[in-house]
Amino acid sequence: METDRIKKIMDKHYKEIEVPGDLEAKLSATIDRLAAEESHGVSQRHSRRVTLWKVLAVAASVTIIITLALFLPVRDSHLQIADTFTNTRDAYLETEEVLLYVSSLMNKGVDKVSETQKNISALNTVNKYIEIQ
Amino acid sequence: MKKLILIAFTCLLTVTAFGQNRFYKKFSGYEGMTKVYISPSMFSLMGNDMQLELTEDLNIAALIKNMSGLYVLSTSNKEHIAEMRKDFNDMVKTGEFEVLMEVEDGTEKVIMYLQKQEDIITDLFICADENEEFSVIYLAGKMTSEDLKEMMKGVKN
Numbered sequence: 001m002e003t004d005r006i007k008k009i010m011d012k013h014y015k016e017i018e019v020p021g022d023l024e025a026k027l028s029a030t031i032d033r034l035a036a037e038e039s040h041g042v043s044q045r046h047s048r049r050v051t052l053w054k055v056l057a058v059a060a061s062v063t064i065i066i067t068l069a070l071f072l073p074v075r076d077s078h079l080q081i082a083d084t085f086t087n088t089r090d091a092y093l094e095t096e097e098v099l100l101y102v103s104s105l106m107n108k109g110v111d112k113v114s115e116t117q118k119n120i121s122a123l124n125t126v127n128k129y130i131e132i133q
Numbered sequence: 134m135k136k137l138i139l140i141a142f143t144c145l146l147t148v149t150a151f152g153q154n155r156f157y158k159k160f161s162g163y164e165g166m167t168k169v170y171i172s173p174s175m176f177s178l179m180g181n182d183m184q185l186e187l188t189e190d191l192n193i194a195a196l197i198k199n200m201s202g203l204y205v206l207s208t209s210n211k212e213h214i215a216e217m218r219k220d221f222n223d224m225v226k227t228g229e230f231e232v233l234m235e236v237e238d239g240t241e242k243v244i245m246y247l248q249k250q251e252d253i254i255t256d257l258f259i260c261a262d263e264n265e266e267f268s269v270i271y272l273a274g275k276m277t278s279e280d281l282k283e284m285m286k287g288v289k290n
């Protein structure tokens with residue numbers, strides 16, 4: 001009894017609402033469009049992730065290259081220069097000559113220092129003498 | 134990815150080749166340049182051959198054992214001197230060099246720079262400007278200040 005009454009009220013209410021004939025078609029089109037947009041978004045996100053990985057790989061490679069270039073022992077490049085001498089005797093003689101020259105230069109420097117020290121001590125003596133006077 | 138690794142490796146080799154010895158490599162090709170290079174291999178051979186003690190003036194046997202390279206460049210060409218001086222100063226500015234000694238006597242000027250690892254001298258650069266002749270000497274190896282003092286003892290001006 002109560003159910004019939006409710007049904008009557010609802011029928012009366014819905015008679016006043018007009019449902020468009022192509023509503024079903026429109027709803028299907030909207031659902032399809034949203035589904036297509038969603039799948040497109042996923043593929044775009046995927047390609048963006050791939051690009052990000054590539055950029056990271058290039059950046060890491062460049063960092064490794066720079067690090068290795070800076071910290072690898074560069075003495076390996078000795079191999080590219082040819083030795084001036086082919087026998088140890090000549091090489092030894094030349095090394096000896098160079099080291100004699102270097103030590104003579106060093107001695108010259110040390111002599112200059114001791115000469116300056118002598119001058120300073122002489123100057124100090126003169127200063128002391130003046131102060132006494 | 135393989136291409137990328139190949140390119141990276143090529144770049145690495147190129148950068149390494151233009152390392153520490155570029156100064157010698159550059160100027161040793163100049164015309165009229167007196168140049169001497171003794172490699173680490175030659176030094177190791179010399180170190181093994183103890184009969185090479187040729188003079189009593191200088192005891193360098195101990196020093197030679199620990200040396201790994203000797204480079205000498207010398208020229209009297211004014212254009213080359215200007216370029217060498219500029220490059221040498223640039224090199225000194227970029228590296229961690231310590232001035233060991235600077236001697237100026239009339240027209241002669243000598244500056245010595247060194248690089249150290251703790252108490253061991255690993256590189257010794259001598260830049261000598263004497264009588265219109267400009268020389269750069271580079272000694273590489275492991276030297277102590279005692280080695281240098283010992284070397285100086287045997288030589289008198």
